[in-house]
Amino acid sequence: MAMSRDDIFQQVQEVLVDALGVDDDEVTTEATLMGDLGAESIDFLDIVFRLEKAFGIKIPREELFPIENMMNNPEFVDNGKLTEKGLAELKSKMPHTDLGTFEQDPDINKLPNLFTVNSIVNYVETKLNAA
Amino acid sequence: MRWIWIDKFVEFKSGERAVALKNVTLAEEHLHDHFPGFPVMPECLCIEAMAQTAGILVGEAKNFQEKVILAKIQKCVFLDYVKPGDTLKLTAKIESITSEAASTSGKITCEDKLIAEIDLMFSHIDQNLAGKDFPQENFVFTDTFKSLLSGITFQD
Amino acid sequence: MRFILIDKVISLESGKEIKAVKNVCLAEEYLADHFPVFPVLPGVLLLQGMIESASWLVREVENFAHSMLLLEQARNVKYKSFLAPGGQIEYTVQAKTIEENISSFIGFGESEGQRIVEARFGLRHFNLADKNSAMAGTDAEIIKNMKQRWKLLR
Numbered sequence: 001m002a003m004s005r006d007d008i009f010q011q012v013q014e015v016l017v018d019a020l021g022v023d024d025d026e027v028t029t030e031a032t033l034m035g036d037l038g039a040e041s042i043d044f045l046d047i048v049f050r051l052e053k054a055f056g057i058k059i060p061r062e063e064l065f066p067i068e069n070m071m072n073n074p075e076f077v078d079n080g081k082l083t084e085k086g087l088a089e090l091k092s093k094m095p096h097t098d099l100g101t102f103e104q105d106p107d108i109n110k111l112p113n114l115f116t117v118n119s120i121v122n123y124v125e126t127k128l129n130a131a
Numbered sequence: 132m133r134w135i136w137i138d139k140f141v142e143f144k145s146g147e148r149a150v151a152l153k154n155v156t157l158a159e160e161h162l163h164d165h166f167p168g169f170p171v172m173p174e175c176l177c178i179e180a181m182a183q184t185a186g187i188l189v190g191e192a193k194n195f196q197e198k199v200i201l202a203k204i205q206k207c208v209f210l211d212y213v214k215p216g217d218t219l220k221l222t223a224k225i226e227s228i229t230s231e232a233a234s235t236s237g238k239i240t241c242e243d244k245l246i247a248e249i250d251l252m253f254s255h256i257d258q259n260l261a262g263k264d265f266p267q268e269n270f271v272f273t274d275t276f277k278s279l280l281s282g283i284t285f286q287d
Numbered sequence: 288m289r290f291i292l293i294d295k296v297i298s299l300e301s302g303k304e305i306k307a308v309k310n311v312c313l314a315e316e317y318l319a320d321h322f323p324v325f326p327v328l329p330g331v332l333l334l335q336g337m338i339e340s341a342s343w344l345v346r347e348v349e350n351f352a353h354s355m356l357l358l359e360q361a362r363n364v365k366y367k368s369f370l371a372p373g374g375q376i377e378y379t380v381q382a383k384t385i386e387e388n389i390s391s392f393i394g395f396g397e398s399e400g401q402r403i404v405e406a407r408f409g410l411r412h413f414n415l416a417d418k419n420s421a422m423a424g425t426d427a428e429i430i431k432n433m434k435q436r437w438k439l440l441r
Contacts, residue, residue, distance in 0.1 A: 167432040174358035
């Protein structure tokens with residue numbers, strides 16, 4: 001199933017418009033899911049279900065949105081920031097996201113900003129290529 | 132007023148699909164307020180009837196171990212209204228299901244006329260709502276709901 | 288039990304925005320079933336509170352021209368928290384468009400600073416006489432009733 005990155009983006013855009021009730025033009029590549037598009041817990045689940053159907057792939061929620069489990073682990077989070085271990089864990093769980101800027105100030109309050117439309121497109125692309 | 136919006140199941144395929152019926156009758160008090168002079172079943176209660184049909188389908192899929200509650204109405208569209216004397220046929224199908232949540236699609240018909248299409252998401256609240264404490268027992272699936280399934284032949 | 292899911296309209300900007308409140312109390316019979324040991328206002332009744340609020344916005348601005356106002360569609364209705372007896376919810380519903388027979392809204396409900404529900408939805412408005420002129424009397428009766436109810440709420 002050779003989909004171009006553009007095709008993937010179109011489908012992802014449609015999924016987000018349906019799941020979040022936002023307009024097409026709000027779903028830009030740089031838009032953050034939680035900040036710009038207003039996604040929350042139940043929406044993440046909705047997005048995962050719809051992506052699975054749209055692309056015919058299986059998405060363990062942990063893989064796409066790994067953060068929730070990490071937040072409560074004292075090995076990964078110390079005093080509002082990610083520890084070395086936390087950063088390493090994040091990198092291994094989110095190879096599809098650019099963590100360069102975040103690394104400089106790994107404030108956990110900034111974690112939600114990592115989830116952009118682009119990171120979803122990256123994730124789907126990786127999954128489809130691996131299939 | 133009891134909060135039970137379906138009367139019986141006529142089909143039940145565990146983990147997949149269920150069909151239930153609901154009779155609409157002038158004996159239901161709320162109809163007389165909606166609207167006085169021309170009673171029709173409120174759309175929000177049609178949604179609840181679908182939520183109960185789909186919710187029991189989702190709950191049964193996990194042996195009623197989870198507290199399944201309505202978390203999101205993804206989309207619902209109403210094409211017509213329903214009156215006393217009508218019988219609603221509610222067909223629900225599980226689209227996705229995991230340990231934390233489920234999504235369902237559904238249609239409501241009345242004598243083969245399409246009344247509504249309703250897509251819902253349910254949350255398994257013990258798995259999902261971080262930090263909130265719920266009573267241990269499964270207060271969602273009471274005997275009243277489970278009894279709707281007794282006497283029904285489970286299809287393979 | 289009466290099927291009225293708001294108690295009072297607290298502000299109205301004609302054709303634009305309405306705010307209404309609803310008290311939740313244990314006398315509401317359905318709470319005994321929803322749920323035993325954990326009574327909370329059912330999600331669809333939270334939606335109904337917003338549908339009623341939106342309906343009043345339409346009825347007021349169109350001067351009670353139509354008898355029947357029904358939900359046509361709703362999407363992204365999210366239930367974020369529970370509302371228990373003793374609590375009060377304040378609904379805010381803003382009109383996106385209000386046309387002759389159709390309208391669309393965005394609404395939310397909050398209680399003690401917490402968001403309980405939010406939704407996007409649309410109504411359709413019509414008279415029974417549109418399809419059957421013999422029903423004009425019924426339309427008039429419904430409208431008369433709604434005008435009386437409006438006096439109670441406003």
